Amino acid sequence: MTIAFIHEEIPTEQVEQREKVLSSLTDAVRDLVDATIRSTVADDELDAVRAEVEALAARLRAAQLPGPAGVRYNSEGRSWNWGNAVVGRGNAVAPPVDITHDEFGSAYAELTLGAAYEGPPGMVHGGVSALLLDQIMGETASGFKRLTMTGTLTLRYRRPLPLGPVRLEAQIDRESGRKITVEARIGVPGEDAAVEATGLFLIPSWAPLDESAASWSRSAEG
Numbered sequence: 528m529t530i531a532f533i534h535e536e537i538p539t540e541q542v543e544q545r546e547k548v549l550s551s552l553t554d555a556v557r558d559l560v561d562a563t564i565r566s567t568v569a570d571d572e573l574d575a576v577r578a579e580v581e582a583l584a585a586r587l588r589a590a591q592l593p594g595p596a597g598v599r600y601n602s603e604g605r606s607w608n609w610g611n612a613v614v615g616r617g618n619a620v621a622p623p624v625d626i627t628h629d630e631f632g633s634a635y636a637e638l639t640l641g642a643a644y645e646g647p648p649g650m651v652h653g654g655v656s657a658l659l660l661d662q663i664m665g666e667t668a669s670g671f672k673r674l675t676m677t678g679t680l681t682l683r684y685r686r687p688l689p690l691g692p693v694r695l696e697a698q699i700d701r702e703s704g705r706k707i708t709v710e711a712r713i714g715v716p717g718e719d720a721a722v723e724a725t726g727l728f729l730i731p732s733w734a735p736l737d738e739s740a741a742s743w744s745r746s747a748e749g
């Protein structure tokens with residue numbers, strides 16, 4: 528099965544304007560999620576809020592895509608993936624992460640994980656650590672110059688990771704043909720890693736080894 532990217536000829540300026548407005552709605556929805564989890568208001572107030580939230584969802588549903596957002600690109604090389612589960616600018620379920628890459632095959636990100644990402648009491652859910660690690664490792668393997676997919680991800684959970692500020696780091700360890708091995712970690716900034724990861728990322732046999740000459744490039748694909 529091939530992975531299809533959608534060519535949509537929207538000028539970059541308009542994409543960026545839309546992304547800005549959408550991101551700010553997403554931040555507000557994330558805040559709503561946190562407020563919902565932690566709210567202690569009375570039941571009838573919860574009920575009143577539910578009615579208002581349903582009305583807001585109906586307004587957004589007035590014009591909808593027929594399915595998921597996909598990954599789109601224009602002929603200026605701008606791409607956008609607003610539904611992505613980790614870096615989608617329109618996805619309030621995605622943790623609020625911005626990944627920074629350097630030209631030497633390394634990447635890092637710092638973010639704060641709140642109540643929506645809890646697993647053990649007060650701690651980050653192990654699946655959320657895996658989600659974040661998979662994305663930063665996949666982006667590192669790809670370097671936004673080739674399509675890579677997770678083949679095998681091995682995680683070692685060394686110590687519980689408290690909710691709050693976290694730092695992720697990833698770098699390419701080695702590569703051979705279509706196989707790229709990436710090492711990564713997540714932990715409290717300045718402390719030993721809570722979770723260490725090794726991943727084998729594969730350039731699928733149906734994809735080119737190098738797509739940097741393709742008509743689209745990075746925003747934060749996944």
Ligand SMILES: CCCCCCCCCCCCCCCC(=O)SCCNC(=O)CCNC(=O)[C@H](O)C(C)(C)COP(=O)(O)OP(=O)(O)OC[C@H]1O[C@@H](n2cnc3c(N)ncnc32)[C@H](O)[C@@H]1OP(=O)(O)O
Pocket residue numbers: 661662663664665666669671672673674675676677678679727729730731732733738739741743744745747748749
């Ligand atoms: C400008 C352009 C930019 C474009 C791009 C931007 C992207 C920017 C960032 C992306 C960031 C994403 C971050 C999230 C990443 C996900 O979440 S990806 C979703 C999760 N992963 C999947 O769904 C993958 C599902 N699996 C598959 O589709 C296929 O099995 C694969 C992985 C593509 C491999 O299929 P294939 O290419 O047909 O390879 P195949 O011939 O079976 O095997 C080739 C070799 O790899 C080995 N191999 C195959 N599968 C595995 C495996 N799972 N584990 C270990 N070894 C394996 C084989 O043993 C074989 O080895 P050799 O015999 O050659 O030594």
